[in-house]
Amino acid sequence: MQLGIVGLGRMGGNMRERLRAAGHEVIGFDQDPQVSDVASLAELAEKLEAPRAVWVMVPAGVTEATIDGLAEVLSAGDIVIDGGNSRFSDDGPRAERLDRQGIGYLDVGVSGGVWGRENGYALMVGGAQEHVDRLMPIFDSLKPAGEYGFVHAGPVGAGHYAKMVHNGIEYGLMHAYAEGYELLAKSELVTNVPGVFKSWREGTVVRSWLLDLLDRALDEDPELASLRGYAEDTGEGRWTVDEGVRLAVPLNVIAAALFARFASRQDDSPAMKAVAALRNQFGGHATHKN
């Protein structure tokens, strides 16, 4: 099948390669001419045969403008797929705008990171069945080879909603391993922390791919000495917590993992300064001065 991809970075670039290896004809556009097959969205649309399918894989902040640009060069009968980590609430209005031009829309949560080219990408799809059916040859080639790794989760928005929750869980799982790591590293008894994580990879209740990746990171740098304890976030954790608040779902673990990332970016904690000041005020407890 023929597919256009917009955004050929760590995800889109590897997806292009996986799809080509599976026999699909993929034409990619990226703002970086070094990796792009065509010079513009207009040329991309020109090179694809109608009805076209174009997969957008750009950072969430530029998705809206990219899809607006595509709407100018696509025609009725075409389909736009957003595979980036967009907020699910953007999907409905976007689908309606495209629908006014007769253009279909699917939102696809994609998991697998830079390993997806080799291992396949888990796909969580939202949208109409007829659009899903049309893209099925592409989904079949992107997904992992086994029984799982694909779901048509519901109507437009459901794919990104499922991916948002997936990433919220990812935050919580990573943070649990991270806290275990810190405790082991501080213990007076355990002398082989990387060895403990490695041993857990088989037979334990806590084995997982994230554990395998932590073991890999500890192989490269046993004390993680080259890294600062600083973690960014790109939105999905915040959106998960927003949904927890909206629906009154107690997301204790995910919220704590998100807030731990915020704390990681502070050189000092204004909140803990206030705690120290108050302990001093009410109890005369000693403070540590700058």
Ligand SMILES: NC(=O)C1=CN([C@@H]2O[C@H](COP(=O)(O)OP(=O)(O)OC[C@H]3O[C@@H](n4cnc5c(N)ncnc54)[C@H](O)[C@@H]3O)[C@@H](O)[C@H]2O)C=CC1
């Ligand atoms: N890296 C990861 O583990 C995963 C990323 N995602 C999502 O996939 C999307 C892409 O992520 P990555 O590939 O990691 O990012 P990236 O930064 O590696 O690649 C983004 C690409 O988009 C291109 N680009 C940016 N603005 C553009 C524009 N206006 N027109 C054309 N090309 C443009 C950039 O030149 C770059 O090549 C994001 O929404 C991200 O959240 C989803 C799952 C996993």
Ligand SMILES: O=C(CO)[C@H](O)[C@H](O)COP(=O)(O)O
């Ligand atoms: O979707 C992903 C993995 O599943 C991306 O790697 C995403 O960037 C992870 O979220 P964050 O950047 O907030 O840690």
